[in-house]
Amino acid sequence: QVQLVESGGGLVQPGGSLRLSCGVSGTISRINAMGWYRQAPGKQRDLVAIITSDGTTNYADSVKGRFTISRDNAKNTVHLQMNSLKPEDTAVYYCNADLNAFRAGDWYRSDYWGQGTQVTVSS
Numbered sequence: 001q002v003q004l005v006e007s008g009g010g011l012v013q014p015g016g017s018l019r020l021s022c023g024v025s026g027t028i029s030r031i032n033a034m035g036w037y038r039q040a041p042g043k044q045r046d047l048v049a050i051i052t053s054d055g056t057t058n059y060a061d062s063v064k065g066r067f068t069i070s071r072d073n074a075k076n077t078v079h080l081q082m083n084s085l086k087p088e089d090t091a092v093y094y095c096n097a098d099l100n101a102f103r104a105g106d107w108y109r110s111d112y113w114g115q116g117t118q119v120t121v122s123s
Contacts, residue, residue, distance in 0.1 A: 001026055001103075002024065002025070002026035002027075002028060002097075002101045002112050003024070003025050004022055004024055004097055004113060004114035004115075005022065005114060005115075006020060006021065006022045006093070006094070006095045006114040006115065006116065006117040007020070007021050007022075008020040008117065009093060009117030009118045010118075010119070010120070011120045011121075012121055013121070013122070013123050014085060014121055014122075014123055015084060015085065016085050017082060017084075017085065018082045018085065019079060019080070019081050019082070020036065020079065020080040020082070020095075020117060021077060021079050021080075022034070022036075022078045022095030022097075022114055023075070023076060023077045024076040024077070024078075024097050024099065024112075025076070026101055027101060027102040027103075028076070028099050028100060028102070029100045029102070029107060030053070030099060030100045031053065031073070031097055031098070031099040031100075032052065032053055032097075032099060032100075032109070033050055033051065033052045033053070033097075033098045034050070034051055034069075034071055034078040034095070034098070035047060035048070035050035035051065035069070035078075035095075035097075036048040036049050036050075036069065036078070036080045036093055036094070036095060036096070037093070037094045038089075038091035038092065038094070038119075039091055039092050039116075040090060040091040043091075045094065046060065047060055048060050048063055048067065048080070048093070049067055049068075051069045051070070051071050051078065053073075055071075057069055062088075063082075063089075066082065066083050066084045066085075067080060067081065067082050068080070068081040069081075078095065078097075080093070082119070085119075086121060087121045087122060089119060090119060090120050090121050090122070091119060092116040092117065092118050092119075093117050093118075094116045095114035096112070096114075097111070098110075098111055099112065
């Protein structure tokens with residue numbers, strides 16, 4: 001069974017930094033793209049940053065220059081370094097992985113989500 005476990009959320013003052021991490025476990029053969037999404041109260045879940053298997057990255061305009069996504073393929077982990085945080089970055093952050101997993105006797109490519117971690121930026 002595939003599991004994504006996030007860590008690193010919390011409360012930080014405006015201008016501060018946080019580093020989110022997400023580890024993937026389970027019977028998997030390949031992790032394609034990994035990314036971070038966020039959802040603020042009353043809003044839809046939006047893409048924050050994504051990184052492909054070859055290291056290509058893409059960011060939401062609102063976080064460009066402040067956030068950096070990285071991945072460790074050997075450890076099946078993805079990180080999100082968040083600097084110069086603003087109150088509008090407050091949200092639940094979700095890890096996502098597009099991967100090939102073994103289940104029901106075969107390999108399937110699917111999207112998986114973590115449980116979410118709260119990030120609150122406030123003075």
